[in-house]
Amino acid sequence: MTTFYNSDEKLSVPSWNEIKPGVLLKTCRLRAGLTQEQLAEKMHRSRSCISKIENDKTQVNIVTFFTWIENTNAFDVLYETILRNQYGVVLQMNVTITKIEMPTNEDWGIVQINNLNNTYFRFDFLDGKPVLDKNFFADAVQNSNEKQRILGSDLYQAIQTALEFYFINRKGVD
Numbered sequence: 543m544t545t546f547y548n549s550d551e552k553l554s555v556p557s558w559n560e561i562k563p564g565v566l567l568k569t570c571r572l573r574a575g576l577t578q579e580q581l582a583e584k585m586h587r588s589r590s591c592i593s594k595i596e597n598d599k600t601q602v603n604i605v606t607f608f609t610w611i612e613n614t615n616a617f618d619v620l621y622e623t624i625l626r627n628q629y630g631v632v633l634q635m636n637v638t639i640t641k642i643e644m645p646t647n648e649d650w651g652i653v654q655i656n657n658l659n660n661t662y663f664r665f666d667f668l669d670g671k672p673v674l675d676k677n678f679f680a681d682a683v684q685n686s687n688e689k690q691r692i693l694g695s696d697l698y699q700a701i702q703t704a705l706e707f708y709f710i711n712r713k714g715v716d
Contacts, residue, residue: 563607564598570616571596581609584613604655639708650675665705672705674698 570582571592578592585606594600595610598674602610610616645651650664651672664675 562598563602564596567602567607567610567614568596570611570614573616574614576614581610581613585609639704642708653701653708655701655704663701672709673704674705 557704569576574581576584578589578596582589582592587606591600595602595606639653639655641654643652645666650666652662653661653665665672666675667673
């Protein structure tokens with residue numbers, strides 16, 4: 543069991559085999575000292591949406607997941623409980639390419655995953671293989687150590703792998 547502290551209050555995260563995404567996200571919210579209403583306002587969501595996520599009554603998409611972590615300043619929880627674990631929640635979230643625009647000589651290509659509106663990742667080709675733009679992927683992270691952790695994360699790897707498989711499968715179509 544991993545224990546985190548919020549002033550005098552001790553919060554615990556269950557062992558990895560027992561953890562659910564909602565439990566983890568609720569722990570992050572409580573540690574940040576936020577009510578569901580306060581977090582909902584920060585994330586531009588309804589309180590009932592926050593409640594459904596915390597009670598695992600709805601699947602968490604990648605954007606919501608990272609917005610939650612950002613708004614609760616819980617990057618340490620994210621890295622310790624998920625991104626360093628090869629069986630993390632992030633990998634359980636299906637990464638499916640739903641839109642792709644090819645790069646040109648002047649601009650990067652973009653890829654959208656899981657029909658997430660306004661969530662695109664830039665890519666280009668290097669030695670004939672598609673490669674995500676690392677700077678664009680982690681541009682919101684200011685700390686260089688955190689940026690390196692994200693680029694080594696399961697999420698980054700899952701999107702990179704989906705991009706590679708997209709082009710491998712596409713070769714048979716052309």
